[in-house]
Amino acid sequence: MIRLGVPSKGRLMEQTFDWFAARGVALSRSGSDREYAGRVEGADGVSLVLLSAGEIPRDLAAGRIELGVTGTDLVREKLAGWRSDVAEVAPMGFGHADLILAVPECWRDCENLDDFAAIARDFRAAHGFRLRIATKYHRLVRAWLAGHEVADYQLVDSQGATEGTVANQTAEAIADITSSGETLRANHLKILPDALILASQATLFANRAAAETAEAQAFLSLLTGR
Amino acid sequence: MIPKRDKQAIGQRFLAAFREAGAAEVAPDILLPADTLLDLYGEDIRARAYTSTDPLRGEVMLRPDFTVPVVQMHMAGGAEPARYCYLGEVFRKQDPGEERPANPRDNEYLQAGFELFAHDPQADAEVFALFHRLLAPYRLRAVTGDMGLVMDAVRALPLPDARRDALLHHVWRPGRFGRLLKRFSQPAAPRVFADSAAPWAGLRSEDEMERRMARLMADRDAAPLDPVWIARLDRLFAISAPMPDALAQLSDLARDWPALTPAIGRVEERAGMLADRGVAPETVLFDASHGHRTMEYYDGLTFSFLAEGRAGWPPVATGGRYDALTAVLGRGGRAIPAVGGIIRPGLVAELEAA
Numbered sequence: 001m002i003r004l005g006v007p008s009k010g011r012l013m014e015q016t017f018d019w020f021a022a023r024g025v026a027l028s029r030s031g032s033d034r035e036y037a038g039r040v041e042g043a044d045g046v047s048l049v050l051l052s053a054g055e056i057p058r059d060l061a062a063g064r065i066e067l068g069v070t071g072t073d074l075v076r077e078k079l080a081g082w083r084s085d086v087a088e089v090a091p092m093g094f095g096h097a098d099l100i101l102a103v104p105e106c107w108r109d110c111e112n113l114d115d116f117a118a119i120a121r122d123f124r125a126a127h128g129f130r131l132r133i134a135t136k137y138h139r140l141v142r143a144w145l146a147g148h149e150v151a152d153y154q155l156v157d158s159q160g161a162t163e164g165t166v167a168n169q170t171a172e173a174i175a176d177i178t179s180s181g182e183t184l185r186a187n188h189l190k191i192l193p194d195a196l197i198l199a200s201q202a203t204l205f206a207n208r209a210a211a212e213t214a215e216a217q218a219f220l221s222l223l224t225g226r
Numbered sequence: 227m228i229p230k231r232d233k234q235a236i237g238q239r240f241l242a243a244f245r246e247a248g249a250a251e252v253a254p255d256i257l258l259p260a261d262t263l264l265d266l267y268g269e270d271i272r273a274r275a276y277t278s279t280d281p282l283r284g285e286v287m288l289r290p291d292f293t294v295p296v297v298q299m300h301m302a303g304g305a306e307p308a309r310y311c312y313l314g315e316v317f318r319k320q321d322p323g324e325e326r327p328a329n330p331r332d333n334e335y336l337q338a339g340f341e342l343f344a345h346d347p348q349a350d351a352e353v354f355a356l357f358h359r360l361l362a363p364y365r366l367r368a369v370t371g372d373m374g375l376v377m378d379a380v381r382a383l384p385l386p387d388a389r390r391d392a393l394l395h396h397v398w399r400p401g402r403f404g405r406l407l408k409r410f411s412q413p414a415a416p417r418v419f420a421d422s423a424a425p426w427a428g429l430r431s432e433d434e435m436e437r438r439m440a441r442l443m444a445d446r447d448a449a450p451l452d453p454v455w456i457a458r459l460d461r462l463f464a465i466s467a468p469m470p471d472a473l474a475q476l477s478d479l480a481r482d483w484p485a486l487t488p489a490i491g492r493v494e495e496r497a498g499m500l501a502d503r504g505v506a507p508e509t510v511l512f513d514a515s516h517g518h519r520t521m522e523y524y525d526g527l528t529f530s531f532l533a534e535g536r537a538g539w540p541p542v543a544t545g546g547r548y549d550a551l552t553a554v555l556g557r558g559g560r561a562i563p564a565v566g567g568i569i570r571p572g573l574v575a576e577l578e579a580a
Contacts, residue, residue: 080321081324082324105427106425106426106427109435109442117402118392119430123430129265130268142273143323148401149396155272166428169429172428
């Protein structure tokens with residue numbers, strides 16, 4: 001039996017159902033809207049598991065599900081050494097979101113990452129502590145900034161309403177996921193054009209070991225037409 | 227697998243030798259307040275150190291090195307000159323990035339260390355010669371560098387203060403350093419700052435922005451750095467040779483770059499002191515870019531002892547002078563001359579077992 005993990009609610013679930021339907025596999029919730037159980041028609045030996053998108057990476061890595069749909073951002077943030085445990089089967093073309101670095105729009109002197117690095121250095125000298133970046137993507141942001149040799153900053157944890165941290169003076173900049181950029185603009189923040197940390201989209205992932213079985217191979221070739 | 231007890235025993239041997247060299251043994255805490263380490267090393271320390279939380283004390287870290295607690299202890303009341311030694315575990319995590327390594331590095335291992343706080347021109351030579359003597363049986367490759375020389379070289383570049391300070395600040399980040407240098411060697415691109423109707427937001431003040439913009443406007447008029455200086459810096463960083471050869475190459479370089487002479491004099495003097503202490507200078511490699519690749523805050527002598535033919539091994543021993551770190555830890559900017567190093571008894575145990 002192949003267990004397929006799909007986000008349990010909202011647009012992401014609907015678009016996932018559409019993506020599978022276009023490939024001849026009908027996914028649906030069984031029973032009421034509130035029940036987290038599902039049905040699969042059009043493929044044998046596959047069961048649907050409705051999960052929170054944030055839990056799908058760990059369940060995939062641990063082998064509690066064989067296949068799962070989630071954002072590339074969540075897999076890369078939550079699984080250290082992710083390529084060792086899971087494989088990207090197919091990008092699905094929706095759920096696009098970019099992990100970006102944004103600063104106050106009023107910072108007229110901040111147009112790129114080099115400006116940002118210089119401002120962080122000045123800020124530390126002026127305020128006696130490191131410039132704060134609010135984010136929930138700690139590993140991704142830290143690794144990316146380390147790779148670009150930006151120092152003089154610190155990350156502060158923000159699990160929601162991250163765009164508000166600058167106005168509240170709990171952070172000077174933010175690193176967050178955005179699709180349209182509207183919330184950023186509404187909060188007077190601008191994206192640094194050369195600081196795209198990750199371009200994420202909904203992706204079908206497989207547990208690396210489970211993907212090798214004949215059963216999984218058959219289902220995946222049905223989906224990808226290969 | 228070598229039992230931990232055996233590694234401990236080897237560590238105890240080094241500790242005894244450090245005590246014999248006049249050091250008082252100290253036993254710093256294993257759980258350290260995270261804020262000091264974060265302030266000092268920045269966000270990178272979170273990728274390397276294990277963090278935990280205490281309901282009363284807030285965020286704490288499992289000791290990633292001994293330097294900070296030993297310096298703090300000394301600053302809290304040690305008299306100079308002071309020599310300290312210690313033996314204990316340090317804890318380092320490894321974030322593998324995209325793929326898990328086949329052989330993860332140890333996440334806890336022993337360090338035996340010696341730290342010397344003294345206004346004494348012989349201090350560097352004393353520490354290096356001690357490590358050299360204790361490690362002599364293992365036929366390691368001794369490499370030294372000098373961040374003081376590198377900093378003096380940067381200070382001597384014909385640059386406006388703001389540019390020089392930026393280079394000095396990023397001397398441990400080779401990519402950023404190289405990019406700055408390249409930018410400074412070209413005519414400054416005029417900056418046009420777009421207007422913004424956005425209301426002011428955040429803790430950084432408008433005044434801070436105006437100051438930076440004024441600095442950038444002034445920078446526009448700075449003459450480009452003559453490329454000959456970049457070639458000279460490249461020549462300096464490429465020097466890697468046994469000490470007498472390296473000193474000859476440095477003197478050669480100083481003919482075009484007289485500001486290097488005092489720093490070269492210090493390196494030469496140290497070589498002489500090492501010879502007096504029985505370390506033949508021709509057996510020690512001097513690598514001008516050695517300190518670049520070590521810890522930020524080393525600002526003078528740096529050294530590593532490497533095991534040949536052990537690909538993937540970290541140095542068996544490392545150390546250096548870190549006056550800059552004591553200045554940052556001392557808040558008020560009070561720097562204490564400090565030099566020291568650590569040996570990894572676990573690696574020595576493997577060398578002995580081979």
